[in-house]
Amino acid sequence: MPSADFQVAPSPVVFVVSHDRARADLLAPALGQAQVHAIPDAETLLREAHVHPPAVALLYADTRGVPLAEVLPLLRQRAELAGTQWIGVGSAGLGALLAAGADALVSDATAPDALALQVRNLLTRAGQHRELEGRIAQLQRRLDDWEHEERVRDQLVHMLVHDLKNPIAAVMGLLEVVGDDDRVPDDSRELVKVARDETQHLLHLAVNMLDVRKIQAGKMNLRPELVFSPMFEEVIEQARGDVGSGLRERHMRVEVAPGLSPTRADPEILRRVLANLISNAMKHTTTGGVIQVKVWQEGDETRVLVCDDGEGIPAEDLPNLFAAFEQSRLTLHGRFDTGMGLAFCKLAVEEHGGHIWAESERGRGSTFTFTLPLAQDSDEEDFVELLS
CATH class of the missing domain: 3.40.50.2300 (Response regulator)
Structure with missing residues (x-):
C-alpha cells in the first residue's frame, strides 16, 4: 500500500x-x-x-x-x-x-497498466543510471588514490635526488683529488678512477630520474635559444666532459655541418640529451671503440646522430628502449642499465617538438638519431633585432 x-x-x-x-x-x-x-x-x-x-x-x-x-x-x-x-x-x-x-x-x-509499463521502463533507465554513477564513483576513488600515490612518489623522488646530489658531488670531488695525488700507486689509482666513474653514473641516474618526473608532470620549463653550428660544437664538447674519464678509452669523432640554419632548443637540455646518448654508447662499447656524433639538416629539421660500433641492441629490446625500467639489462661492463637516461632523452626531445629513434643490429653497434625543429621566421627576426 x-x-x-x-x-x-x-x-x-x-x-x-x-x-x-x-x-x-x-x-x-x-x-x-x-x-x-x-x-x-x-x-x-x-x-x-x-x-x-x-x-x-x-x-x-x-x-x-x-x-x-x-x-x-x-x-x-x-x-x-x-x-x-x-x-x-x-x-x-x-x-x-x-x-x-x-x-x-x-x-x-x-490506462493504469500502460502508465505502469512506462514507469517500469523508466525505472530500468534509472537503475542503469545509478549503476553508472556507482562505477564512476569507484573509478574516481581509484583516480584519487592514484593521484595521491603519484604525489607521494614525486615528493619522494624530489627529496631523494636533492638529498643525494650534494654528497655524491662531494665524493666525486674527493675521488678526483685522490686520483691526482702522485703518492697513490698505479693499481689503486685505477680503482679510484673506476669509483669516480661509477659515482658520476650514480649522479646521472639521480638527475635523470628527477627530470623524467618533471617532464611527465609538465613542470620542466624549457629555455630555448637559437642554436647555430658553433654552439652545437660547444654543447657536444660540454656533453663529452659530462660523460667522464671512460670516454678517453674510446675514439670520439664529431662532425657538425658548417653554416647550419638556426635551431630553437634549450642548450642545457640538449647537452643533457647528448651526454646521455654518448654515455649510453660508451657503456655498450669496449676499449678502443668508436663513437660518432654528427649534426646536419634535412628539410625543415636539424638531425643529431650518435652511433657506436659496440655490442648492439637485441631486437626484442628495441620496442621498449625509451621506456624507463622496461629495457633494463646488463651492459658489456656488468653495469645494470635502468633506461632512465634514454627515457629522459625521449621526453626532452619530444618536449622540443622533435622525435628520437634507434637502429641497431646485434654485434654491429647502435645508432640513435633525434630531430629538432628549425627556428621560425619570427625567432630569426628577434635574433636580428637583438644584434642590431
Missing part, C-alpha cells in the same frame, strides 16, 4: 505527486517491488525528495497549491536527484512542466 511514511529499502521509489491519492493506489499493484508514495503537494515534494530521492516522479499538472512547474527547477538542481526521471501527467498545463524541465509528458487518460 502506498504511504507517506518512508522506510529505507533497496527497492526503487516512485512518487505520485497529486492531491488525488487514488492515483497512487491504482498504480502501486502494477509496479511490483517498487515503493509507490503519494505526495499531496509541492511543499511535501520538496521536503520528501531530499529524504528519499525517487527514481521516477509522476507530476500531475492539476495538483493543488503551489504549481509543480515552479518547484521542478529547484529539484533538478539537487545533486541527489540527478538520476530522477520527472514525468508530467495531465491534459492541461503540461507546457509549463515541460519548460520547467520535465523529461517526458503523459496524458492523464492513459
